Amino acid sequence: MTASKAATPQSSSAPLVPASSDARTLVNKLWSYCNVLRDDGVSALDYIEQLTFLVFLKMAHEQMHRRIMPIDILGFDAWQQLLDLEGVELEVRYTEILAELAGRPGVLGRIFKKSQNRIQDPAKLKRLIRELIGKEVWAGTNTDVKGDAYEELLAKGAEDVKSGAGQYFTPRALIETMVDCTQPAIHDTVMDPACGTGGFLLKAFEYIQHHLPADASQEEKDRLTSGAILGNELVDATARLAAMNMVLHGIAPSSAKTSPITVGDALAEPPKQHASLVLANPPFGKKSSITIISEEEDDFERKELTYSRRDFWATTTNKQLNFVQHIYTLLETYGRAAVVVPDNVLFEGGVGETVRRRLLQQCDVHTLLRLPTGIFYAGGVKANVLFFEKPPPRQDGKPLTKTLWVYDFRTNQRFTLKQNPLHRHALNDFVKAYRPGEPRDQRRATPSFKPYPVEELLSRDKVSLDLGADLKDNSLEVTDLNVEPHALARQIVDELEAALSEFASVAEALRPRGPVTEPGVSNE
Numbered sequence: 001m002t003a004s005k006a007a008t009p010q011s012s013s014a015p016l017v018p019a020s021s022d023a024r025t026l027v028n029k030l031w032s033y034c035n036v037l038r039d040d041g042v043s044a045l046d047y048i049e050q051l052t053f054l055v056f057l058k059m060a061h062e063q064m065h066r067r068i069m070p071i072d073i074l075g076f077d078a079w080q081q082l083l084d085l086e087g088v089e090l091e092v093r094y095t096e097i098l099a100e101l102a103g104r105p106g107v108l109g110r111i112f113k114k115s116q117n118r119i120q121d122p123a124k125l126k127r128l129i130r131e132l133i134g135k136e137v138w139a140g141t142n143t144d145v146k147g148d149a150y151e152e153l154l155a156k157g158a159e160d161v162k163s164g165a166g167q168y169f170t171p172r173a174l175i176e177t178m179v180d181c182t183q184p185a186i187h188d189t190v191m192d193p194a195c196g197t198g199g200f201l202l203k204a205f206e207y208i209q210h211h212l213p214a215d216a217s218q219e220e221k222d223r224l225t226s227g228a229i230l231g232n233e234l235v236d237a238t239a240r241l242a243a244m245n246m247v248l249h250g251i252a253p254s255s256a257k258t259s260p261i262t263v264g265d266a267l268a269e270p271p272k273q274h275a276s277l278v279l280a281n282p283p284f285g286k287k288s289s290i291t292i293i294s295e296e297e298d299d300f301e302r303k304e305l306t307y308s309r310r311d312f313w314a315t316t317t318n319k320q321l322n323f324v325q326h327i328y329t330l331l332e333t334y335g336r337a338a339v340v341v342p343d344n345v346l347f348e349g350g351v352g353e354t355v356r357r358r359l360l361q362q363c364d365v366h367t368l369l370r371l372p373t374g375i376f377y378a379g380g381v382k383a384n385v386l387f388f389e390k391p392p393p394r395q396d397g398k399p400l401t402k403t404l405w406v407y408d409f410r411t412n413q414r415f416t417l418k419q420n421p422l423h424r425h426a427l428n429d430f431v432k433a434y435r436p437g438e439p440r441d442q443r444r445a446t447p448s449f450k451p452y453p454v455e456e457l458l459s460r461d462k463v464s465l466d467l468g469a470d471l472k473d474n475s476l477e478v479t480d481l482n483v484e485p486h487a488l489a490r491q492i493v494d495e496l497e498a499a500l501s502e503f504a505s506v507a508e509a510l511r512p513r514g515p516v517t518e519p520g521v522s523n524e
Helices: 021-038 044-064 076-086 087-102 106-112 121-132 143-157 172-182 199-210 219-224 236-248 319-330 351-362 426-434 454-459 484-512
Strands: 190-191 229-233 262-263 275-280 289-293 300-304 332-343 364-370 381-391 403-408 449-453
Touching: 021 044, 021 121, 021 143, 044 076, 044 106, 044 143, 044 236, 076 087, 076 121, 087 106, 087 121, 087 319, 106 236, 143 236, 172 199, 172 275, 172 332, 172 381, 172 426, 190 199, 199 229, 199 275, 229 236, 236 262, 236 351, 275 319, 319 332, 319 351, 351 454, 403 426, 403 454, 449 454
Parallel strands: 190 229, 190 275, 229 262, 275 332, 364 403
Antiparallel strands: 289 300, 332 381, 364 381, 403 449
16 A cells, blocks of 8 residues: 555556656557566566666666766666677576666665566567667656656556555555645655555655745755655565655655665564654555474464564554554654554554554544545455644643544445546545644534544543444445455455454453462362
8 A cells, every 4th residue: 555555456447647648658658568478477567567677777878878977877888788689698688687786775776676587588578678668768758757657557557456566556546635634844754664656755745846935945955855755665576666666756866875765564673763744554454474384394383473562552463553553653743644544443442442542642633534445456445544643742641632533534435446436636625624734723513524522532432433424324225236246255354353353352351360260169
């Protein structure tokens, strides 16, 4: 969801990232072949994955044969081998190459890990190699062109309803807004613990490059491509797309011994490395579960997966609350974060109240941006962006949060992925009100942007941060004929889950803590 991370893509006409004319020409050329492969059962995401493998092999071939300082990344010329073969021999050798490279270390291993050949027709594979990818110069292409092209291919993949790739895609306008507000700098270590295809990392890298200080040393510049931009992703296939995204944008050399993208469950253990800036849109899934199978084949049970970490404030199966706690532990002192969270994180009782109270106490939670529906690939998602910092503890023990400013960008705002997609300029007023880089005491209240002192927040029922919806929503008076039925169903499910969570919190609060005695019966 990077987004990171809603559930199911909703349309086939979502906005694409801006790209140069050269990049669009390249995208159109490559994408035209996707429709040919669909007849063979190759999804859009599978197609992009195959492009990733083959483009990397072509780049390695180009670097191996360049005149000045050639680099042998693979130890053999895989691309030339594919060019020299036809038919079944081509298919067999391609499969062998993928398996051989899957065990390599660094960026190479991350891109090819668990790779498979999805193109079962050798003739179509040959055409893809020779005519589409083979005629392009990838290693020497301008980074903006090939990077933009790859980003647009990922955006097209996110549009594909069948592939479900939209769950890894956060609207670029929202990413740009979060980056513009947090202002990544050359000294920062930027992390995304649920990076998807790497949208936040790419935009942070681009921002840093465009704002390099004149006196930046070469060592500082080199750090940008060797440890300053880091991501983690749960799914191998998505991590490979993120790693390739890093390579094509110049963040990680294709020969790098370590990958900027790691794979695993970010919540499973305390972080081994900390960050000065975390940008994230964690998965929107309500809960996770694991299936336990007994010795009897037909006897199995499903148990909720609970993360038990001593560095967490509370133990819960709520994935979003766990990610909020995890991001707090990721931050170094004076670190800052901008995180997309669904509405339930703001008002859910029980553990939710505990997490919000501790967050207000131990962080400076200074800004909340209420987002409209219709901007994510999962229809009906009600989400927000929470901005907070991690100063050192106060000696007097008072909360580190002083004032939470809430910007209501939800009321009277209507966006859809088809007819009215979200663009960056729609968020200009919020960024202006946020005043990036300026003291927050210079902010000014407006009907859409209101301050709430921490004392008021801590005294609210369940420390609810569900604030800012004071304006009349005129858009609710108009029936939205563009809302997909599955989007309405998803919204209803989300609201029911939130209500059930509230009931569960009440039940937990009412549960007897001591021995239960039936009326008229003594325990003695």
